[in-house]
Amino acid sequence: MNAIFKALNDATRREILELLKKKELSAGEIADHFNISKPSISHHLDILKQADLITSEKKGQFIIYSINTTIMEDVLQWILTFKK
Amino acid sequence: MNAIFKALNDATRREILELLKKKELSAGEIADHFNISKPSISHHLDILKQADLITSEKKGQFIIYSINTTIMEDVLQWILTFKK
DNA sequence: TATATATTTAGACAAATATCTAAATACTTT
């Protein structure tokens, strides 16, 4: 739970999730959406991956990132315990 | 959304929410649950309040904190956009 | 095999964060 909330506690990372919600993208394609260096984006991707919020697959010279929505279920359940 | 995720990104603060889920408590009662100084707990309460996750009410010399579950709805909705 | 492209790793640095102690504020009780 710690890793998930840590990952979600950053606007750039949340935006990355929004992008991947639409379709899977390579690291470079993701980086192109931001005014941030590629190494920084790579670091953000790493944190998202540590939280299991995204997965990656190597395709040739590219690395394709996809969202993992199943982990969102954990957050959902946690939140629901507060709903009265 | 930023303030909410920031507030949730700390184990102590999440535990405070768990406590307040059961019943409202004074600042001192909350602090008694942790091995952390009162000023630090006060700071955590402030961050939770900034996120609107809790409310406070002065009762005599005590300040009583309560959870605000309505704001959880915002997180819930955000999470739900990822559920396929 | 040499060069170009895609991505990550390493190392540095400034800003943000969690914590502490000491002091200030506010209310209650004697």
Added chain:
DNA sequence: AAAGTATTTAGATATTTGTCTAAATATATA
């Protein structure tokens, strides 16, 4: 009014975080 209790504010400090540039790794292509 003085002393005690509850809580916050202020200021300091160590750690974590987000960012950068430079270098390393891996794949593709000429």
